[in-house]
Amino acid sequence: MALEFKINGKSEAIEVDPETPLLWVLRDHLGYTGTKFGCGIGQCGACTVHLDGQATRSCQISAADAAGQPIRTIEGLSPDSSHPLQKAWIEMNVPQCGYCQAGMIMAAAAMLETVHNPTDEDIDGLIDNICRCGTYTRIRAAIHKAAAEARKA
Amino acid sequence: MTKPVMLDRRSFLVTTGTVAGGFALSLTPALAQQRAGAIAELNPWVVITPDNVVTIRVATPEIGNGAMTQAALAIAEELECDWSTIRTEQASTTRDYLSYGGYSPIHPAAAFFGGRSTMGQRTKAMQQVGASARERLKAAAALRWNVAASDIVAEKSTLTHSASGRKLTYGDVAADAGKIKLAAEPAIRTPDQWKRLGKTSPSKLTIPQIVNGSGIYGVDVRVPDMVYAALRQSPVHGGKLKRYDESKIKGMPGVLAVVTVDPDEPRGVAMMSNAPYGYAMTQPRAAVAVIAEHYWQAHKALEALPIEWDDGPGAAWPTTQKIQDAAIAALDSDDNARSEMIVGDVSGIATAKKRVEQTYLTPYCDQAPLEPLNGTALVTRDRVELWHGPQNTQQAFWVASDESGMVPERVFVHQTLVGGGFGRRLESDDVRMVVAVAKRFPGRPVHVIWSREEMMRQGKYRPVVAAKLTASLDEKTGLPTAFVAKQASRGHYPRFADTAYFMGPIPNVRIDARELPFHVEPGPYRGPGYNSYAFMQETFIDECAQAAGVDPLDYRLRLFRDFPNPGWVKSLEDVAKQANWGKKLPKGRAQGLAISAWGLNGQKTLGTVVAVIAEVSVTKAGELTVHKLDASFDCGRVMNRDEVANLIQGGLIFGLNMALNEEITVADSRIVEGNFDTYPMLRLRDAPEIAVHFGGLSGLDRYSEIGEPPVGTAGPAVGNAIFRATGKRLRRQPFLKQDLSWV
Numbered sequence: 017m018a019l020e021f022k023i024n025g026k027s028e029a030i031e032v033d034p035e036t037p038l039l040w041v042l043r044d045h046l047g048y049t050g051t052k053f054g055c056g057i058g059q060c061g062a063c064t065v066h067l068d069g070q071a072t073r074s075c076q077i078s079a080a081d082a083a084g085q086p087i088r089t090i091e092g093l094s095p096d097s098s099h100p101l102q103k104a105w106i107e108m109n110v111p112q113c114g115y116c117q118a119g120m121i122m123a124a125a126a127m128l129e130t131v132h133n134p135t136d137e138d139i140d141g142l143i144d145n146i147c148r149c150g151t152y153t154r155i156r157a158a159i160h161k162a163a164a165e166a167r168k169a
Numbered sequence: 170m171t172k173p174v175m176l177d178r179r180s181f182l183v184t185t186g187t188v189a190g191g192f193a194l195s196l197t198p199a200l201a202q203q204r205a206g207a208i209a210e211l212n213p214w215v216v217i218t219p220d221n222v223v224t225i226r227v228a229t230p231e232i233g234n235g236a237m238t239q240a241a242l243a244i245a246e247e248l249e250c251d252w253s254t255i256r257t258e259q260a261s262t263t264r265d266y267l268s269y270g271g272y273s274p275i276h277p278a279a280a281f282f283g284g285r286s287t288m289g290q291r292t293k294a295m296q297q298v299g300a301s302a303r304e305r306l307k308a309a310a311a312l313r314w315n316v317a318a319s320d321i322v323a324e325k326s327t328l329t330h331s332a333s334g335r336k337l338t339y340g341d342v343a344a345d346a347g348k349i350k351l352a353a354e355p356a357i358r359t360p361d362q363w364k365r366l367g368k369t370s371p372s373k374l375t376i377p378q379i380v381n382g383s384g385i386y387g388v389d390v391r392v393p394d395m396v397y398a399a400l401r402q403s404p405v406h407g408g409k410l411k412r413y414d415e416s417k418i419k420g421m422p423g424v425l426a427v428v429t430v431d432p433d434e435p436r437g438v439a440m441m442s443n444a445p446y447g448y449a450m451t452q453p454r455a456a457v458a459v460i461a462e463h464y465w466q467a468h469k470a471l472e473a474l475p476i477e478w479d480d481g482p483g484a485a486w487p488t489t490q491k492i493q494d495a496a497i498a499a500l501d502s503d504d505n506a507r508s509e510m511i512v513g514d515v516s517g518i519a520t521a522k523k524r525v526e527q528t529y530l531t532p533y534c535d536q537a538p539l540e541p542l543n544g545t546a547l548v549t550r551d552r553v554e555l556w557h558g559p560q561n562t563q564q565a566f567w568v569a570s571d572e573s574g575m576v577p578e579r580v581f582v583h584q585t586l587v588g589g590g591f592g593r594r595l596e597s598d599d600v601r602m603v604v605a606v607a608k609r610f611p612g613r614p615v616h617v618i619w620s621r622e623e624m625m626r627q628g629k630y631r632p633v634v635a636a637k638l639t640a641s642l643d644e645k646t647g648l649p650t651a652f653v654a655k656q657a658s659r660g661h662y663p664r665f666a667d668t669a670y671f672m673g674p675i676p677n678v679r680i681d682a683r684e685l686p687f688h689v690e691p692g693p694y695r696g697p698g699y700n701s702y703a704f705m706q707e708t709f710i711d712e713c714a715q716a717a718g719v720d721p722l723d724y725r726l727r728l729f730r731d732f733p734n735p736g737w738v739k740s741l742e743d744v745a746k747q748a749n750w751g752k753k754l755p756k757g758r759a760q761g762l763a764i765s766a767w768g769l770n771g772q773k774t775l776g777t778v779v780a781v782i783a784e785v786s787v788t789k790a791g792e793l794t795v796h797k798l799d800a801s802f803d804c805g806r807v808m809n810r811d812e813v814a815n816l817i818q819g820g821l822i823f824g825l826n827m828a829l830n831e832e833i834t835v836a837d838s839r840i841v842e843g844n845f846d847t848y849p850m851l852r853l854r855d856a857p858e859i860a861v862h863f864g865g866l867s868g869l870d871r872y873s874e875i876g877e878p879p880v881g882t883a884g885p886a887v888g889n890a891i892f893r894a895t896g897k898r899l900r901r902q903p904f905l906k907q908d909l910s911w912v
Binding site: 033036037040043044045047048049050051052054055056059060062089090091094097101105107108109110111113114115118139143144146149150152153154155156 | 232233234370372373375376377379380381382383384385386388389391397422463464465466537538539540541586587588589590591618620621811812815816818819820821822823826844845846850851852853854856858859
């Protein structure tokens with residue numbers, strides 16, 4: 017059936033099985049491949065997007081439930097990689113393989129929308145994405161740096 | 170004719186030409202020039218176009234270790250180009266093949282298309298490319314101005330005539346530079362002359378595309394006319410397909426075909442292969458794949474497809490318990506034991522007064538890179554295209570040729586970013602499966618995706634290893650006088666011998682191995698063999714120190730005191746100082762120490778040694794917290810300090826997760842765990858503070874590997890700390906499945 021998705025401020029209507037997870041709608045039907053497939057059961061967080069402003073694991077929500085709500089993917093986080101998290105990630109050489117990092121950045125971006133000066137406990141409590149390369153030390157440091165940058169702006 | 174440059178006892182010709190209106194330069198093996206049929210075209214390593222862009226073709230795929238950025242840095246070291254003008258592209262394995270090693274001149278048959286850019290002579294080769302290009306650009310400007318090239322300075326992509334102040338960009342003279350003939354190739358800078366290597370750590374060139382989602386991993390490949398496939402392999406490794414009922418999924422939306430993969434069908438190309446790791450470990454498992462217009466359609470249809478399997482010989486190994494019991498029982502017999510190392514005479518061990526003997530066990534573990542296995546292949550009558558993220562592009566190239574039966578010159582591999590490998594993407598058994606499916610649906614690109622469950626249950630695991638270690642201790646010093654290791658596993662890469670302990674510190678050594686016929690397939694898992702051995706060895710040494718009544722640090726320092734590579738003692742001393750070894754801690758909280766090395770290959774001054782001190786606390790109820798890991802290391806010298814620190818931080822987390830959490834189990838001969846709910850991973854909240862220290866570096870002339878070494882050391886350091894906190898000695902992994910409570 018035809019469903020309409022509002023992605024990064026743009027509306028796109030497609031024919032899709034309403035049971036299809038949003039993850040596969042984004043990746044396979046609409047070409048937003050920055051949102052990654054990691055586990056398919058909501059464990060790893062590589063598929064994190066913002067659904068109506070909330071960090072959401074897109075493998076766990078159906079096309080029917082996501083349709084019509086504002087969705088933001090990594091491609092729409094900033095027009096020119098100027099989000100403080102994106103800048104901090106580059107400056108601090110955070111990623112190794114990088115596969116988890118779009119989801120990690122989207123989870124952190126949602127947190128910074130409401131928690132402007134996160135403590136380590138905030139980060140531990142709000143971000144539980146998996147990084148198999150083990151870049152957690154740098155992820156934590158980069159979130160603090162980006163948060164400080166965002167507070168200045 | 171200019172003299173060829175010499176690298177690694179082989180000689181190379183610097184070849185130049187014009188590509189895209191700019192200057193292109195390559196390094197070609199001198200022998201290849203004389204080979205009949207070698208393509209005459211240039212295989213550029215670097216192209217400089219009139220817009221001043223420097224394009225570097227890199228053979229080493231970027232798997233997260235910074236190999237691509239490091240290659241660019243080695244060229245920029247000499248080229249003196251503006252760092253922001255650099256673009257990287259993956260070198261073509263097809264062109265490499267046709268030019269007899271045009272992109273793999275240093276290790277033609279080995280892994281030039283994998284690993285790290287600092288390996289062997291690679292840095293020197295890339296420096297030569299940069300230097301030879303720079304001198305041609307200078308010569309072209311000199312001709313333009315009619316001055317001596319020696320009066321021209323090359324810096325930040327600009328050529329300046331010092332006396333007159335005239336300036337040209339590299340782009341301005343790029344077209345001319347291709348025609349320049351030099352009387353001799355310039356010498357490359359020696360390490361003491363380096364300006365960038367060893368001194369700067371640019372952020373990886375791949376990161377900008379990672380943080381905005383534009384980077385293309387294998388699973389992100391989208392090519393015209395592409396279809397998707399979902400895959401199911403025999404749930405018991407080595408089993409066979411009996412039948413499936415396609416009628417049950419007839420009419421399901423999007424479904425195009427059901428295809429099968431038969432491990433027994435004849436395959437291959439009648440020619441010598443240069444596959445760096447051969448084909449033996451790439452043999453396919455029996456499989457069924459559903460092909461559909463979209464992945465979710467294929468996935469749903471596969472779930473609905475009734476399939477029957479014949480479990481095959483794996484039925485003999487129904488449970489983890491049976492496998493582990495067999496491995497431990499095998500240690501009691503020396504029948505079929507294969508000798509791996511004999512030093513001196515260990516016969517005194519049986520009658521020694523002071524003796525330590527313990528048995529250790531490590532479980533199956535899955536590499537679990539976060540990007541599930543996948544690949545896209547188009548097979549036609551005269552051509553195979555593969556879009557894929559292997560750890561070694563050449564291996565993928567040859568396996569694709571072998572599986573499709575296509576001659577290598579008609580196989581084209583498009584290397585993508587790689588979402589983690591850790592060994593799982595090394596052998597290219599995934600490539601074989603992708604091509605095996607795609608060749609049954611020729612003419613359209615088939616994008617095969619393993620579900621996480623399929624990937625985890627169809628692994629090539631860190632094998633179950635059992636080992637019995639015995640040592641006799643000197644009655645006065647308490648140090649080991651003889652050491653015997655008996656090990657049993659189905660697996661490759663036994664690495665017990667790869668340690669400094671057996672190159673002098675322990676004078677009498679015997680190591681042997683027993684190969685067991687388990688059906689569960691082993692494979693390379695970050696630090697193969699070493700990841701089990703380091704745990705066993707370093708736990709055992711701690712037990713010897715305890716039996717001798719000697720402090721664990723002091724015990725190891727005494728053992729390595731006279732070892733010719735000072736990195737071992739330096740790393741121990743540095744980490745002890747940094748972590749304040751021996752500091753007073755409350756009951757239930759303690760430090761533990763371990764030291765191990767990867768990549769010695771039997772040589773005293775090779776490889777990378779890592780010493781780790783872990784600080785942990787354990788509640789009486791048995792709840793473990795790892796507070797901090799301090800690491801000091803010696804890889805000789807460091808070429809990129811920040812990237813080395815990054816990889817050690819990550820390697821320690823990887824090793825910690827392996828030791829605490831990871832275990833793949835078997836029930837009904839099938840793998841039980843399928844996803845991260847049952848195969849847990851550390852998260853931000855679990856990650857300890859990590860401090861990487863550089864005070865252990867010996868400064869010896871080598872740049873050894875960094876990815877694997879920390880993986881072995883983290884676990885035993887934590888295990889030894891748990892012992893000191895609780896009195897409980899952990900001789901098996903994973904730790905968190907064991908009772909750590911104490912009174």
